[in-house]
Amino acid sequence: MCGIVGFVGDRQAAPILLDGLRRLEYRGYDSSGIAVCGDGALRVKKARGRLQVLSDLTRAGADLPGTLGIGHTRWATHGEPNDINAHPHVSQSGRIAVVHNGIIENYMILKEQLLRKGYTFRSETDTEVVAQLLDYYYDQCNDFFEAVMCTLNAIEGAYALGIVCADYPDRMYAARKDAPLLLGFGEGSNYLASDVTALIRYTRDIVYMDDGELAILSAGGIRIYDRQMRPVEKEHHHIDWEVDAAEKGGYAHFMLKEIMEQPRAIREATAARIQSGRVVLSDLTMTAEEIRSIGKIYIIACGSSYHVGMVGKYNLERMLRRSVEVCLASEFRYSDPIVGEGDLVIVISQSGETLDTMAALREAKKRGARILSIVNVVGSSIARESDDVLYTWAGPEIAVATTKAYSTQMAVLNLLGLYFGDIMGTVDYETYTAMIRGIQNLPTQMEEILLQKDAIHELARECASHEDVFFIGRNLDYALSLEGSLKLKEISYIHSEAYASGELKHGTISLIEDGTLVIALGTYEPLFDKAMSNVVEVQARGAHVLALTTEKHAADMAARVPMVIAIPETEQMLLPQLGVVPLQLLSYYIALERGCDIDKPRNLAKSVTVE
Numbered sequence: 001m002c003g004i005v006g007f008v009g010d011r012q013a014a015p016i017l018l019d020g021l022r023r024l025e026y027r028g029y030d031s032s033g034i035a036v037c038g039d040g041a042l043r044v045k046k047a048r049g050r051l052q053v054l055s056d057l058t059r060a061g062a063d064l065p066g067t068l069g070i071g072h073t074r075w076a077t078h079g080e081p082n083d084i085n086a087h088p089h090v091s092q093s094g095r096i097a098v099v100h101n102g103i104i105e106n107y108m109i110l111k112e113q114l115l116r117k118g119y120t121f122r123s124e125t126d127t128e129v130v131a132q133l134l135d136y137y138y139d140q141c142n143d144f145f146e147a148v149m150c151t152l153n154a155i156e157g158a159y160a161l162g163i164v165c166a167d168y169p170d171r172m173y174a175a176r177k178d179a180p181l182l183l184g185f186g187e188g189s190n191y192l193a194s195d196v197t198a199l200i201r202y203t204r205d206i207v208y209m210d211d212g213e214l215a216i217l218s219a220g221g222i223r224i225y226d227r228q229m230r231p232v233e234k235e236h237h238h239i240d241w242e243v244d245a246a247e248k249g250g251y252a253h254f255m256l257k258e259i260m261e262q263p264r265a266i267r268e269a270t271a272a273r274i275q276s277g278r279v280v281l282s283d284l285t286m287t288a289e290e291i292r293s294i295g296k297i298y299i300i301a302c303g304s305s306y307h308v309g310m311v312g313k314y315n316l317e318r319m320l321r322r323s324v325e326v327c328l329a330s331e332f333r334y335s336d337p338i339v340g341e342g343d344l345v346i347v348i349s350q351s352g353e354t355l356d357t358m359a360a361l362r363e364a365k366k367r368g369a370r371i372l373s374i375v376n377v378v379g380s381s382i383a384r385e386s387d388d389v390l391y392t393w394a395g396p397e398i399a400v401a402t403t404k405a406y407s408t409q410m411a412v413l414n415l416l417g418l419y420f421g422d423i424m425g426t427v428d429y430e431t432y433t434a435m436i437r438g439i440q441n442l443p444t445q446m447e448e449i450l451l452q453k454d455a456i457h458e459l460a461r462e463c464a465s466h467e468d469v470f471f472i473g474r475n476l477d478y479a480l481s482l483e484g485s486l487k488l489k490e491i492s493y494i495h496s497e498a499y500a501s502g503e504l505k506h507g508t509i510s511l512i513e514d515g516t517l518v519i520a521l522g523t524y525e526p527l528f529d530k531a532m533s534n535v536v537e538v539q540a541r542g543a544h545v546l547a548l549t550t551e552k553h554a555a556d557m558a559a560r561v562p563m564v565i566a567i568p569e570t571e572q573m574l575l576p577q578l579g580v581v582p583l584q585l586l587s588y589y590i591a592l593e594r595g596c597d598i599d600k601p602r603n604l605a606k607s608v609t610v611e
């Protein structure tokens with residue numbers, strides 16, 4: 001999705017803006033641009049394509065003098081990706097420039113009004129309306145602060161805005177509604193960004209803006225106002241990520257680095273939450289009484305986070321003996337959901353900014369449900385609007401395809417199940433202790449699996465030329481197959497589908513023909529024999545099978561199947577934690593063999609902040 005960076009301070013702005021934008025590239029974009037105020041002028045450069053084009057166009061920023069500026073990476077929504085539609089958008093008078101994330105829903109009406117007043121538009125975007133409206137109000141009242149307020153009152157929809165005006169080369173304006181925006185405090189310089197990764201090289205002192213707030217940034221400080229334009233004091237957050245956490249660190253891709261980081265990420269997410277063999281969730285405010293009286297449990301999420309919810313359904317139902325409904329956030333929000341007081345809604349999101357997930361959260365909250373979120377990005381919107389947050393502590397995840405965030409979400413959900421199950425009295429002692437032992441062993445077992453990466457690369461070479469793949473599995477293997485399939489399709493562009501194996505014969509098996517690649521998951525011990533039957537069934541129709549199973553069954557599987565990956569034994573409920581690692585590696589190496597842009601797959605964004 002789009003990214004915003006802003007700088008005002010004691011140095012040349014353009015190189016800092018370009019560097020910030022480079023750190024936002026991972027979010028997905030198709031064009032970029034910067035606007036800088038200096039020497040009494042507002043200079044704007046924009047370019048379609050990679051950021052390098054913009055950097056070359058400005059000689060790495062050297063051509064743009066000035067210590068105040070805004071920058072943007074655009075992910076097209078209104079109008080095709082080109083130089084004109086790229087941000088910043090400049091008003092007709094050439095005085096005002098705007099960068100924007102989100103969608104201005106009433107832009108058509110505003111545009112018509114401005115056209116009638118003689119304004120002309122260059123782009124097809126909704127954002128240009130903001131620049132022209134600012135110009136219009138500024139002309140009317142001759143007070144830029146008032147012009148900003150009038151504009152914010154007129155626009156509807158979602159926005160994170162960065163605004164500069166050539167008449168005020170010492171300050172920039174920032175406003176937020178339903179789109180993330182944060183402020184960075186430095187020494188003699190201050191910053192604006194839509195994502196903390198753009199700023200950690202410059203400052204770790206961060207304030208997250210809330211909906212309805214307006215900020216005015218100058219080199220000497222930042223003033224923040226609420227909806228009623230009253231000054232507000234905000235909590236400052238210290239970001240303790242290492243700068244190199246957002247660098248590739250010698251790996252060819254962020255995705256591979258993040259796959260390899262999983263043992264450490266799981267340790268971070270779980271170690272401090274297990275004390276003397278018991279789960280301790282000191283970050284949870286729910287009382288034992290509140291936990292015992294939970295009615296229905298919903299899990300709401302999108303994409304891979306939803307797939308974690310699918311694993312969670314099996315595991316929480318087993319540990320809590322309560323029914324758990326897993327909902328796609330985009331469906332839940334419009335489904336008139338039967339959710340209310342006494343119900344617990346578990347919201348899962350890596351970014352904490354996914355628009356559909358946020359909207360579903362608000363819907364559930366409005367209806368009285370309690371919200372517990374599992375989130376990676378500290379201080380994100382979902383985290384801040386939840387009654388309780390369990391952070392996954394995975395560190396920054398840069399690759400669009402999630403890996404370590406998925407694993408840590410699952411680990412936290414399992415801990416939550418144990419914690420609730422203990423209080424509810426629904427999880428037996430043997431299962432509890434086996435799970436604790438299993439969770440503590442996960443990092444070491446993941447390291448063992450990661451040692452197989454060259455062998456998995458070999459298998460990937462054999463699979464890379466297929467254009468259709470079916471992932472099949474039952475129970476937890478089915479939940480895991482959903483993630484395996486998504487991982488493969490998003491980065492390799494191979495058509496891939498996941499099916500509950502039992503469903504095959506209800507239609508899908510008709511697609512299996514000579515040479516079709518089937519990735520059969522057979523890690524779930526209680527249903528191993530059934531998994532094997534399904535392998536035989538698809539082989540009889542000519543399928544080429546790659547199987548994932550546990551070490552215990554590897555030999556049996558290898559007797560039937562040419563390609564086998566084995567994972568170590570663990571407690572049943574933890575099998576997807578291990579099983580996902582080879583599936584991530586397999587997708588990664590298949591995409592590598594096909595020459596795909598692994599960290600930034602086409603058409604995808606890291607955090608989906610539009611509907």
Ligand code: AGP
Nearest residue numbers: 303304305349350351354401402
């Ligand atoms: C998975 O690799 C994708 N990046 C995507 O499905 C992602 O999980 C989904 O967009 C949800 O994002 P979130 O966890 O940040 O809410």
